[in-house]
Amino acid sequence: MGQKTHPVGFRLGVVKDWQAKWFASRPSVYRGLVLEDMEIRKSVLSGYEDAGISRVDIERDSNDVVVTVHTARPGIVIGRGGTRVEELRKSLEAMTKRRVRLNVQEIRQPELDAFLVARSVADQLERRIAFRRAMRQAVGRTMQAGAQGVKIIASGRLGGAEIARTEKVREGRVPLHTLRADIDYGVAEAATDFGRIGVKSWIYKGDILETVSREPEVEDMQPIEVTLKVDELEAEEAVEAQAGRESTDDVATEEGEVQASP
Secondary structure, rough: OOOOOOOOOEEEEOOEEOOOOOOOOOHHHHHHHHHHHHHHHHHHHHHHHHHHOEEEEEEOOOEEEEEEEEOOOHHHHHHHHHHHHHHHHHHHHHHHHHHEEEEEOOOOOOOOOHHHHHHHHHHHHHOOOHHHHHHHHHHHHHHHOOOOOOEEEEEEEEHHHOOOOEEEEEOOOOOOOOOOOOEEHHHHHHHHHHHEEEEEEEEEEEOOOOOOOOOOOOOOOOOOOOOHHHHHHHHHHHHHHHHHHHHHHHHHHHHHHHHHOO
């Protein structure tokens, strides 16, 4: 089952979160918001092709639209003095007819982002670099960055061959059936002179385990109060004194017997 489904969609609600967070009261409103999300993502990706944008998250409330752009090169998106990001915000406001808040999130390790890895391999294929070399170098960089497993598949007229085929490079382990596995997935296309070449990448970053914090159990024991009368206290003291005298006599008797013995 894990082999035939989208690795991110398969884990939604388990270890992955949605890229669009909003609620629609009617089906017609839902259709309009879905198309609007597609237009927002298309506008952002087409305007910043060289910025290394991995994904665009969209959140909506009653009045605002929050757009978060995850990019490996935030300086290109922001621009000099924030001019480019302001232009993008105004264009999105004109598109959505709502107030837009734009956030730029930096991707600190592009080698661990599946879409950026696939896009890097596709760009090398467009520059006529050998596909095996590009795929192996991408796998090596990803494993050096700290991934536990990576798999890259390229399909199409590789090397200008007449018949399309599929090539795969894999290193480490990529458990697609394990729901707690943190697996990133990305798809990119290379527009070569021989046609389109599709590149898919899977990156396994480890397992996400729930941490259950257990508080120390507090013993629910109440102190027991015992009230003794004066007569009972005197009787207990007399018993303790008698026991003390008997133990002293026993010790003295044992000492005498030891001295009497030859």
